[in-house]
Amino acid sequence: AQKVTQAQTEISVVEKEDVTLDCVYETRDTTYYLFWYKQPPSGELVFLIRRNSFDEQNEISGRYSWNFQKSTSSFNFTITASQVVDSAVYFCALSELNQFYFGTGTSLTVIP
Amino acid sequence: DVKVTQSSRYLVKRTGEKVFLECVQDMDHENMFWYRQDPGLGLRLIYFSYDVKMKEKGDIPEGYSVSREKKERFSLILESASTNQTSMYLCASSPLGAGANVLTFGAGSRLTVL
Numbered sequence: 135a136q137k138v139t140q141a142q143t144e145i146s147v148v149e150k151e152d153v154t155l156d157c158v159y160e161t162r163d164t165t166y167y168l169f170w171y172k173q174p175p176s177g178e179l180v181f182l183i184r185r186n187s188f189d190e191q192n193e194i195s196g197r198y199s200w201n202f203q204k205s206t207s208s209f210n211f212t213i214t215a216s217q218v219v220d221s222a223v224y225f226c227a228l229s230e231l232n233q234f235y236f237g238t239g240t241s242l243t244v245i246p
Numbered sequence: 247d248v249k250v251t252q253s254s255r256y257l258v259k260r261t262g263e264k265v266f267l268e269c270v271q272d273m274d275h276e277n278m279f280w281y282r283q284d285p286g287l288g289l290r291l292i293y294f295s296y297d298v299k300m301k302e303k304g305d306i307p308e309g310y311s312v313s314r315e316k317k318e319r320f321s322l323i324l325e326s327a328s329t330n331q332t333s334m335y336l337c338a339s340s341p342l343g344a345g346a347n348v349l350t351f352g353a354g355s356r357l358t359v360l
Contacts, residue, residue, distance in 0.1 A: 138288075143286075167347050169347075169348075171349075171351075176353060177255075177334070177336075177353045177354035177356075178351055178352065178353040178354065179336065179338075179349075179351040180351075181348055181349070181350070184347070184348055225288065225289065229347040232347070234291065234347070234349070236288045236289040237288055238286055238287060238288040239288055
């Protein structure tokens with residue numbers, strides 16, 4: 135079974151639209167971490183955020199925001215007023231007991 | 247700027263060739279990882295290392311080996327490349343302690359085996 139599910143394979147939006155990337159995870163541990171990484175066309179995965187399982191507070195960083203809900207085992211990522219530079223593949227990941235599990239990624243295309 | 251550097255961005259090899267993928271990090275990180283990335287499959291862990299000369303198998307180690315002779319360098323070796331090893335290979339590193347699960351990735355090495 136997938137530990138991390140990113141059901142959206144590809145998303146296209148027009149510039150300035152808001153977009154939410156979904157991430158659902160599965161774990162039986164009480165202590166775990168969730169991540170989002172961005173992979174632009176250059177190929178290098180760039181770390182965006184880490185949340186631990188004890189901190190459900192939502193986070194905002196500029197145009198990016200993250201919604202962590204343990205009740206639904208979700209860690210969704212919203213980009214507000216999307217820009218062309220946001221075009222990339224975005225990976226959600228789970229870390230538990232020093233093991234990492236990556237989702238299959240969501241490819242976001244922002245159309246100018 | 248801290249970096250994980252992968253020596254080759256693109257390689258084309260023939261079936262049966264021995265392939266070396268090199269990865270160097272300048273952050274004095276203890277942990278280093280090799281992942282393989284394929285469309286629809288995400289990232290899959292091949293091998294990782296917690297220290298010099300130490301290695302642990304990941305989820306898909308078959309057909310691969312690794313070498314970590316120095317702390318900053320972690321090499322992935324394909325002893326006899328096969329076409330099903332055509333893929334993007336990503337190296338990553340992380341420190342011990344509180345930041346241990348924040349991976350810093352290299353730019354990737356795209357390998358094509360003909």
